Amino acid sequence: MLKEIALSLVFAAGVATAAGAQTKVPFALDWKFEGPSAAYFAAIDNGHFGAEGLDVEVSAGKGSLDAIPKVATGAFPVGFADINSLIKFLDQNPGAPVKAVMMIYDKPPFAVVGRASQGVSKPKDLEGKRLGAPPPDGAWAQFPAFASANGIDVSKVTVEPVGFPTREPALAEGNVDAITGFSFSSFLNLVRLGVPEDDIKVILMADHGLSLYGNAIIVNTDFAKDNPEIVTGFLRAVAKGWNDVIADPDAGAAMVVARNPAADADLEARRLRLAIDANVVTDYTKANGLGTIDEARMQQAFDQLAENYDFNSKPDIATVFTSEYLPTDGSLSLK
Numbered sequence: 001m002l003k004e005i006a007l008s009l010v011f012a013a014g015v016a017t018a019a020g021a022q023t024k025v026p027f028a029l030d031w032k033f034e035g036p037s038a039a040y041f042a043a044i045d046n047g048h049f050g051a052e053g054l055d056v057e058v059s060a061g062k063g064s065l066d067a068i069p070k071v072a073t074g075a076f077p078v079g080f081a082d083i084n085s086l087i088k089f090l091d092q093n094p095g096a097p098v099k100a101v102m103m104i105y106d107k108p109p110f111a112v113v114g115r116a117s118q119g120v121s122k123p124k125d126l127e128g129k130r131l132g133a134p135p136p137d138g139a140w141a142q143f144p145a146f147a148s149a150n151g152i153d154v155s156k157v158t159v160e161p162v163g164f165p166t167r168e169p170a171l172a173e174g175n176v177d178a179i180t181g182f183s184f185s186s187f188l189n190l191v192r193l194g195v196p197e198d199d200i201k202v203i204l205m206a207d208h209g210l211s212l213y214g215n216a217i218i219v220n221t222d223f224a225k226d227n228p229e230i231v232t233g234f235l236r237a238v239a240k241g242w243n244d245v246i247a248d249p250d251a252g253a254a255m256v257v258a259r260n261p262a263a264d265a266d267l268e269a270r271r272l273r274l275a276i277d278a279n280v281v282t283d284y285t286k287a288n289g290l291g292t293i294d295e296a297r298m299q300q301a302f303d304q305l306a307e308n309y310d311f312n313s314k315p316d317i318a319t320v321f322t323s324e325y326l327p328t329d330g331s332l333s334l335k
Contacts, residue, residue, distance in 0.1 A: 022055040023230055028067040028079035030215060032060045033260040035272030036184070038252030040080075043241030045255055052233030064138040065089075067218065072098040077223040078234060082108070082138050083216045084305060087320055091311050097221040100321045102235045102291040104242070105214025105279040107206040110139035112146070113186045114178035114201045115171060121201045123150035123208055132162040132176035139180035142205055142212060145304040149209025168193060184274035188267055204278060211300035213293060214279055219325070228325060236327040239290050243335045246281065249273050281334060289332035292323055 029037055040058050043049050049056045059076070061067050067079030068089050074097070083100050090096060112131070114120025120129055123146070133140040147154050162170050162179070168189040170176045179186060183202050190200050206212065217238060224231045245252030253269035284294065295317055302315045326332060 022050070022053050024055045024057070025049075025078060025230065025234060026076045027056050027058050028061060028070045028076040029058060030061045030064055030067050030080050030082065033058075033256050034185070034263065035249075035253055035256060035268035035270070036275040038245045038249070038256050038268070038272050039238065039241040041241075041255035041259065042244040042252055043237040046241070046244055048237035048240040048244075049234070052230075052237050054230065054233060054237065056234070056237075063136060064215075065136070068098060071218050071220050072096045074220050074223065077220050077227075078231070079218045080104070080215055081218050083213050083320065084108070084142070084301070085138065086216075086218060087302070087305060087315055088309055090319055091309075091313065091315060094313070098218055099221050099224075099319070100216035100218050101224070101231065101323070101325045102217040102238065103213055103293050103321075104216055104238075104290065105275075106282040106285050107204070107279045108138075108142075108210075108212050108214030109182040109184060109275065109279050110142050110146075110180075110205040110210070110212070110214075111183035111186065112139070112143075112178050112180055112203040112205070113171070113183070113190070114203065115195065115199050116201055117199050118174065118177040120178045123147075123152055123203060126178060127153055127156040129177035130158045130160055130175075132160045132167055132170045132179040134164050134167055134180075135161055137164075137167075137180050139182065139205070141308055142210060142304075143180060143308075145212075145307040146205045146208065146210055148307055149304075171195075183278055184271050187274065188271050192267065211297050211304060213298065213301060216321070224325060231325040232327050235291065235325060236329070236331045239327070239331045242280065242290060245272060246276055247335065249276065285334055289334060291326045291332045293317075293321055 064082035064085045067081040068086055070076045071079040160176050167179050171179050172193040172195050183204055187202050249269045249272045252272050253265045256268045257263050257265045298317055
């Protein structure tokens with residue numbers, strides 16, 4: 001059923017254009033237009049998508065899960081989403097036509113963010129403290145495995161459900177001692193609320209025992225099967241966009257502000273730099289380029305996800321990720 005819906009929506013959306021015209025490719029982000037989305041705007045503004053014959057329109061999202069059903073139904077042929085959420089979605093919807101094709105966040109931004117002044121600087125400090133966590137938060141979903149990896153007695157942690165808009169204010173006002181969230185966003189939101197930077201302690205889960213990957217480019221597999229050259233061209237342009245903003249984050253931030261006038265250029269440039277340094281440019285991507293995964297690490301990630309989630313069937317890498325559409329011309333290398 002999903003396959004039939006996907007195909008009908010892809011055609012209805014007019015993804016394929018008339019002969020000779022650029023191919024329209026709607027692209028669904030996971031979140032609103034902030035610093036880390038600059039790479040996709042760079043791929044537009046610097047002509048990388050155009051060079052591939054693609055007319056890409058980027059749509060903002062509402063969270064880690066947002067893009068997955070959009071791509072699975074074919075409403076969007078391509079999206080950007082948390083691969084851990086994708087793994088769960090495919091377990092709940094076996095055979096759904098959606099798969100990751102290019103890893104972007106080699107380290108996920110999942111983090112616990114505490115305040116030194118409130119006694120939280122390292123994982124074990126959470127015992128006896130109040131942790132603010134939005135129930136739908138991607139970082140909160142990984143907390144059981146994070147706690148297990150760090151020997152945290154979760155019975156000693158008081159969890160306070162908070163909303164996304166009230167998460168950082170709750171920590172800034174001292175109503176909680178730590179929060180779960182995306183490292184770069186929570187840090188900068190706290191700075192903007194007046195919390196001294198040296199008081200903010202970002203505990204990146206990927207640096208404390210978690211093997212999980214982060215966000216990836218995902219595709220509707222029916223669309224990809226019928227349009228492999230389009231998908232490869234899209235991924236090549238994305239890699240070039242990332243290289244552009246890695247080289248010049250300020251220019252990337254300006255592209256974000258051009259589309260989100262309410263954003264602050266300096267703040268978004270810093271948010272982008274934080275994402276680049278912590279999530280995109282890692283030892284692995286320096287050696288292997290953007291896009292690929294280490295299968296042994298992904299198997300470890302499956303095991304850790306099983307601490308947070310009861311799988312209906314054992315996850316399989318081939319159903320979640322494929323490298324078959326990645327360009328092989330060297331464009332994935334980080335300059």
